[in-house]
Amino acid sequence: MTTVRGFLRRLWYFVRRDQYLSELEEEMRLHAELRAEAMHGAGMSADEARTAARKRFGNATVIAETSRDTWGLGTLDQLVQDIRFAARRLRARPGFSVPVMAVLALGIGATTAVFSAVDAAMLRSLPFPREHELVSLPMVAVPFEPELGERSLGRQLDISDVAVMAGVFSSPASYASGGLNLSDPDRPLRVKAGVVTASFFATLGVTPLSGRTFTAEEGKPRGPLATILSYGLWQRHFGGAPMLGKPITLHGRPYTVVGIMRPGFVFPDESDLWVALPVPTTFETFEPFRGYLPSHVIARIRPGVSTESAAAQVLARWQQVAEPARGERHDDLNGVIREVRRVGAAVPLHRELLGDRRRALLVLLGTTALLMIIACANVANLLLSDGAVRRREITLREVLGATRPRIMRQLLAESLLLAFSSACLGLLLAPAALRVVRAMMPQSLAAIAPVQLDLRVLVFAAALAIATSILFGLWPAIGATRGGDATIIIKSGGGHGASAGLGRARRGLVVVEVALTVMLLIAAGLMLRSFQRLMAEKTGMNPDQVATLETSFPSSTPGVEQRRIIDGVVDRLSRQRGVIAAGAVNDLPLRGGGGISVAINVPGAQPLDHGEPRFARFLFASGGYFDALGIAKLRGRTFSPRDATGPQVAVISAAMAEQFWPGVDPLGRYFTFRPDTTPITVIGVVADVRESALDTPPWPQMYRPIDLGSQNVAIVVRGTLPARALTATLTDAMHAVAPGQPVYNVRMMEQVVGASVLPRRTNTALIALFAGLALVLSALGVYAVVAYAVAYRTRELGIRAALGATGRDLLTLVSREMIGVIAFGIVAGLAGAWALSRVLSSLLYDVNPRDPATFIVVPLLLLLPAVVATLIPALRAARVDPTRVMRAD
Amino acid sequence: MSDPIPPGTLDMLILQTLARLEELHGFEIADAIQRTSAGVLQVEEGSLYPALQRMLMKGWLSAEWGKTRDNRRARYYRLTAAGRRQLTRERESYQRVTFAIAQILQLAPE
Numbered sequence: 001m002t003t004v005r006g007f008l009r010r011l012w013y014f015v016r017r018d019q020y021l022s023e024l025e026e027e028m029r030l031h032a033e034l035r036a037e038a039m040h041g042a043g044m045s046a047d048e049a050r051t052a053a054r055k056r057f058g059n060a061t062v063i064a065e066t067s068r069d070t071w072g073l074g075t076l077d078q079l080v081q082d083i084r085f086a087a088r089r090l091r092a093r094p095g096f097s098v099p100v101m102a103v104l105a106l107g108i109g110a111t112t113a114v115f116s117a118v119d120a121a122m123l124r125s126l127p128f129p130r131e132h133e134l135v136s137l138p139m140v141a142v143p144f145e146p147e148l149g150e151r152s153l154g155r156q157l158d159i160s161d162v163a164v165m166a167g168v169f170s171s172p173a174s175y176a177s178g179g180l181n182l183s184d185p186d187r188p189l190r191v192k193a194g195v196v197t198a199s200f201f202a203t204l205g206v207t208p209l210s211g212r213t214f215t216a217e218e219g220k221p222r223g224p225l226a227t228i229l230s231y232g233l234w235q236r237h238f239g240g241a242p243m244l245g246k247p248i249t250l251h252g253r254p255y256t257v258v259g260i261m262r263p264g265f266v267f268p269d270e271s272d273l274w275v276a277l278p279v280p281t282t283f284e285t286f287e288p289f290r291g292y293l294p295s296h297v298i299a300r301i302r303p304g305v306s307t308e309s310a311a312a313q314v315l316a317r318w319q320q321v322a323e324p325a326r327g328e329r330h331d332d333l334n335g336v337i338r339e340v341r342r343v344g345a346a347v348p349l350h351r352e353l354l355g356d357r358r359r360a361l362l363v364l365l366g367t368t369a370l371l372m373i374i375a376c377a378n379v380a381n382l383l384l385s386d387g388a389v390r391r392r393e394i395t396l397r398e399v400l401g402a403t404r405p406r407i408m409r410q411l412l413a414e415s416l417l418l419a420f421s422s423a424c425l426g427l428l429l430a431p432a433a434l435r436v437v438r439a440m441m442p443q444s445l446a447a448i449a450p451v452q453l454d455l456r457v458l459v460f461a462a463a464l465a466i467a468t469s470i471l472f473g474l475w476p477a478i479g480a481t482r483g484g485d486a487t488i489i490i491k492s493g494g495g496h497g498a499s500a501g502l503g504r505a506r507r508g509l510v511v512v513e514v515a516l517t518v519m520l521l522i523a524a525g526l527m528l529r530s531f532q533r534l535m536a537e538k539t540g541m542n543p544d545q546v547a548t549l550e551t552s553f554p555s556s557t558p559g560v561e562q563r564r565i566i567d568g569v570v571d572r573l574s575r576q577r578g579v580i581a582a583g584a585v586n587d588l589p590l591r592g593g594g595g596i597s598v599a600i601n602v603p604g605a606q607p608l609d610h611g612e613p614r615f616a617r618f619l620f621a622s623g624g625y626f627d628a629l630g631i632a633k634l635r636g637r638t639f640s641p642r643d644a645t646g647p648q649v650a651v652i653s654a655a656m657a658e659q660f661w662p663g664v665d666p667l668g669r670y671f672t673f674r675p676d677t678t679p680i681t682v683i684g685v686v687a688d689v690r691e692s693a694l695d696t697p698p699w700p701q702m703y704r705p706i707d708l709g710s711q712n713v714a715i716v717v718r719g720t721l722p723a724r725a726l727t728a729t730l731t732d733a734m735h736a737v738a739p740g741q742p743v744y745n746v747r748m749m750e751q752v753v754g755a756s757v758l759p760r761r762t763n764t765a766l767i768a769l770f771a772g773l774a775l776v777l778s779a780l781g782v783y784a785v786v787a788y789a790v791a792y793r794t795r796e797l798g799i800r801a802a803l804g805a806t807g808r809d810l811l812t813l814v815s816r817e818m819i820g821v822i823a824f825g826i827v828a829g830l831a832g833a834w835a836l837s838r839v840l841s842s843l844l845y846d847v848n849p850r851d852p853a854t855f856i857v858v859p860l861l862l863l864l865p866a867v868v869a870t871l872i873p874a875l876r877a878a879r880v881d882p883t884r885v886m887r888a889d
Numbered sequence: 890m891s892d893p894i895p896p897g898t899l900d901m902l903i904l905q906t907l908a909r910l911e912e913l914h915g916f917e918i919a920d921a922i923q924r925t926s927a928g929v930l931q932v933e934e935g936s937l938y939p940a941l942q943r944m945l946m947k948g949w950l951s952a953e954w955g956k957t958r959d960n961r962r963a964r965y966y967r968l969t970a971a972g973r974r975q976l977t978r979e980r981e982s983y984q985r986v987t988f989a990i991a992q993i994l995q996l997a998p999e
Contacts, residue, residue, distance in 0.1 A: 009946060023954075027915055027964045028938060034916040035934075058935045066939040 024064055032057050078406070082413035089414060099780070100379050101422045104468065106773060107375035108419075109426030111368040112453075112461045113433030114766075117440055118365050119456060120449040122358065126350050127264070127448060129205035133300045135169075135307060136352035137162060137314060138343045139336070140297040142174045142197075143280045145221055155323040156336065157314070159197075159279060159297050165317065168310050169299035173203035174277055176296065177269040178289035181552055181742050182237070183249035188742035189237060190552070193250070194271035195293060197279055203300060204267065211244045211259030214276045218258075221278040227255040231263040233272040250275065251288040252554030267448050268296075288554065288711065298349055307346055314345035357442040359842055360763050364440065366839075367523065370516045371770045371777075372464070376471045377509045378781045383415070383473060384506055415473025416466070423465035427453070430461075439762040506785045510818075511825040513781045517774040518829025518862055523840060524771035525854040527764040530845040534757065540689035540698065541589060542630030545580075546749035547726040548588055549734060550714045551741055559709045563644075566706060568737040569715055570624055576729055578721040583625030586710040588749075589691035590756040597699065599674040602660045616656055617691070617699045620706040626651075626686055628716040629749070636667045636684030643683075644707030651684040656700030680704075694757055695845050716749070723748050763843070779865040786818050787873035797880045807878035815874040822866045826859045899932070899940050901983060904949065904976040907968045914955075914963035915941060941966065949975050 013020055032053045039049035057063075090097040125131045143158040162172040175196040182189040194200075198219025201207070209231060218226045227250065234240060243257045255275065266272075277295065278285060286293050301310050318337050351358075394407055430453055438451050553562050566584050573582035597615040605614075623639035625631075634654060643649050650671075657666045670679035688698040706713070715734065719726045727746055734743055754761075790797070797810055805813075837849035847854075906921045907913060913921060918941075919932040944950045949972030955965045968976070 005948065006946065009948070013946070023964065024938065024942070026962065028934070030914070030961060030963055031916045031919075031934060038920075056934065058933075063935050063938050066935075 021064065025060070028057070028060055028063065032060075078409070079413070082410050083417060085410060086414040086417045090417065096382065097418065100382055100418055101425060103375045103378055103777060103780075104419060104422030104465075105425035105429065107368075107372045107426070108423045108461060108464055108468070109429035109433055110770065110773075111372050111464060112426060112457060113430050113437050114361075114365050114368045115460050116430075116434060116453060116457045117437040117451050118361050119460070120451045121354055121361055121441055121445055124449055126353075130300075131350065132348070133303070134204070134349040135299060135301055135310065135346045136349045137172075137297045137299060137346055138352070139340050140314075142277065142295050142297070145280045145282055155321065157318050157321055161317055161321055162297065162299055162314075165313065168302060168305055168313050170302055171199050171203040172297060172299040173197045173200040174279070174295045174297045175200055175268045176277060176289075176293045177271065178293055179552065179744070180250045180273075180275070180288055181252075181554060182273075183252065183740075184237075185740075187237070188740055190742050190744040191233065191250075191272035192270055194268050194274040195277045195285065195289075195295070196268075196274050197277050200274075200277075203298060206261070206265055208259040209262045211257070213259055214274075218276050219278055221280060221282045222284070223276065223278060225253060225255040226258045226276060228259040228261060228274045229257055230261050230266055230272050230274075232266065234260050251552075252556035269444065270446070288552070296352075301346075307348060311344055311346040315341060318345065353442060353444040353448075355442050355444065356842075357440065357759065360759070361440060363523075363839060363843060364763060364766060367520060367767050367770050370520055371774055372468070374513050374516050374520075374774050374777050374781075376468050377513045378777045378784075379418075379468075380471070380473075381506055381509050381781050381784055384509075412469070412473055415469040419465040419469035419473075420462075423461050427458070427461060430457075436762060436766065439758050506788075507817075507821050510778075510781055510785055510821050511828060513774075513778045514822055514825025514862065514866065515829035515832060517771070517778040518826055518858060519833045519836070520767070520771040520774045521858045521861060522830075522833040522854055524764075524768040525858055526840055526844055526847055526849060526851060527767050529851065529854065530843070530847045531757075531760060531764045533846045534694055534760070537690065537694060538687075539589070539694065539753070540631060540687045541749075543749035543753050544630075545720070545726070546629060546716060546718045547723070547730045547747070548714050548716050548749055548752065549727075549730055549743045549746040550588070550712070551734070551743045552712045553741075555711065562709060562711075562713075563707050565738045565741065566622065566713055566715075567641075569733050570622055572733045572737060573715070573717050573730065574624065576719075576733070578725070579717055579719040579729065581624050581627035582715070582717040583628040584622040584706050584713050584715050585625045585629075586620040586706060586712050586714070587691075588714045588716070588752055589629075589689045590694065590753050591691075591714075591745075592693075592756055600671045600702075601674050602669075602671045605660055614660060615699070616652075616660075617701045619701060619703045620708065620710040621651070621703040622706045625703075625706075625716060628718045629689075630718065631689055632687040634685045634687060635665075636682070638684050638686070639703075639705045639707075641707070643705045648678055648680040649683045649705070650680050651686055651703040652682050653688045653698065653701035654685060655688045655698055656702060657682075657685050659700055694753070714745075760845075775862065775865060778862070779869040782818065782822065782866050783869035783873060786814065786870050787876075789818075790814055790873045790877045793877070794880060797877050798882045798884075801880050802882035810880065811871075811874050811878040814877040815870045818870045818874075819867065822863070822870070826862060830855060830859065898983065899936060900944060900949075901976065901979040902930070902932075903937075903940060903944065904968065904972055904979065907950070907966060908973065908976055912965045912967050914957070914965050916963075918966065944972070947971075947975075 032050075035056065036046075036049040036053035039052055040046050044052065126134070128134060137157075139156065140162060141156045141158040143160065159172050159174055162169055173196065175194055178193055178195060180191055180193045182191045196214075198214040198216055201213040207213075208228065211228070213228060214226060217223050227248065229238070229243060234243060243260065246257050247254045248257060249255070250273075261274075281295075301307065315337070318340055322336065397407060398404065434451055434453065438446075441449075441451060553565075570582045570584055573579050598618045600614055600616055602614060621639070623641075623643075626633055626638050636651075638651055639649070652660075652666065660666070660671070661669055666682045666685060668681060670681045672679055686703075689701065690696065690698050691701070692699075715730060717726065717730050719729070721729065727748070731743060731746055734741065793814075797814075800810060800813075801807075833855070834850060841849040902922050903918055906918055906925070910917075910921060915937060919934070919937055922930055922932050941950065941952075945952060949969060950966045951969050952964050952966050954962060957963050
């Protein structure tokens, strides 16, 4: 309490210091007058008395200053002075301060941007109450209706099994995410739908802004159709009009709006609205979603139960409940349970949403930390050189009475000022950096944990600035103030034999810089090689000059109408000028949606172990699709219009041909869907297409005619037109044939491929960028140290030259030591990269983390600029002119 | 010749003087100390004003501008409640110390 009051009093004095100072002077003047009068009264002459009084008073300025110090303003006052002084000094030496600020601004900007992503993705908690209780239960299913879910497919743990574990979990729920058509006479719209169980909102602990969430009745199979709108959709599409109780049409079916969620709540993914996921699920639920709706089960852990114990109990439950499919042995089930154990039977929801991006983000953060250390080492080096030059000035000030703490404070003020102005510059870069870093965010977290520059990130940047200024500033400050004595002033600024070498501190800094740079370069090299390998993988298609759009038909659209639209659009496109081929498929490769595989029987084929069924990825395509996307036709033919109605046929991929009919011509052979028995004849073989991800080898694939009916369709067109014209042609054709049909994801196929590798590309590009910066910084660091050493030793070099040393001798003398230091740094860096290779391995594709080529090329890559950076100033040493040096002193 | 004030006791003397005479300006404080000690103790102006400023900061004194008898502007100091408590504390500790010193001096050889 008293300290607070004392502080406020001090602050008050500080603010009004001019007034208080003049008051103090007035008070002391009165005192001197009164004293003089008293002395005069005692018999002195008036003049004598005044002189004596003044003499007795001493130096009024000193007293005033001492008094002022008692106000405690001294430090604050001095700080202001120190900062002004530092600013003056920095302005006076742009050759020093501009490079330092540029280096630090880059470091702080990059680190801050990456930190903001890590912060959003990993450090911040999910915006749900008591989010630590929320767990995801991987591989737990939502059961199908009993009459449809065949027992022959075995039994996995499902959400009802979790509900039974009341001692461990409360309120299990499930969610999935998919797209729906929102019919509207004016603006047909594709919306993202959260498909959620009735318990979902209560489990997360969120309440609607108005209305209610789903009732138990609405959460049952074939219950009343209800939907809840997100605040965003409500505002955007419905203009915030009263919607509760009103019907909207989703995928051709009427839903009643029962609630509107609060602003900002869009989980899962970026839902525009929510519809009910019934338990047990029905086929009707799946129907609008390509028959594919991967659901996630979540629950709250009861207070006092640890995640580990919950996971152990779920695992035990798996072992009790799970049953193998008919025809399989119990052993096969162990595979499933092994997988559950591997991914974790109960995982914190936050961790689950973060997924495998966690490692990538951490590696990136580590990379920026290394870059930051290199930047600091560099600046410390510059300050060390500067400090040595300033030694004379500092010693002079010491002799003139400045205290050592005061001088250290001045030097630190300079570092702090440098760091903070660099931080401000760095933050100017940050918004641009943020846009890049956003690509690294896991999709599932992007909407609920936006990456942004907020107070936390700003505080981090400020802390970083302080930490770096101490890191690079304190050391030189101590060095500069240590052992200062007057003799330094007396001696002129020539070379002193004692510190003729590079100096241990600077050598150490160069080793650190070089070693860390080698590590960064190796990381970048490995990532680049991975990316190159990945992009060189045959995708099985040619995405250049291909435009695509997606659309989706409600089940209420009759098959005839669907066929009319698809065939109509494809026909129309094929007849357009500048179009080479057009076709349709139900699911574009690399679109990232996942897909379905079906179990098939291949008569006559070697049965697999344990009677396991063979699976093949199941796609629908039109005959023109293969040409449009540039998928090579290897044998036989593709679909003709007759194939939809005639005998059942399929086009298969090379991998399917090889695996199911090894060494045999598959044309004319047939297979059946399990447990169906209708034979499907193979009429053609096409190339394998990488469709789930570029880094995943393709499964066996099978295409059936799209005319058989598919609710989801992508139209693909290849042409000679420029991208914009090609997409316009595509959307125009669609609009002409089906004006009310909403389309979405209108884009070039290259964009689809690009989007699928964007996180990896961003990560690789950033690490490569940081490594490049590190390389530049290290070269600068080496240059600065050698240049300084040469300048410092000019006199000595001159004497050597006068005594007969050749230019070559001098060059060797100056550069030999540095080359040794660089070599040591490179070896240390290689060792570090070797030791840390495991950290990177999961981020690499088809590249050994100890890839010999990278480990050989990187040192060479570094050696070249480092040697050049050494030689440029060293050559200056070789040209030292002895006579000029002698005369200069 | 008067003696300088023993170190550490100036605050106490100022507090004591203000406790006795209520309200004084700087010169009066110095004068009063010198007079009360029968000319033995002399307050250095060089330490009086810093001491007054320090005690103001600590909240032991309050100050107010007023007029002297011959109508000159002067800053008058008063004791605050905190100053009074501080005076008690300083007196107690001073007496303890002087008592202890006196005892040691009694044991000194004649």
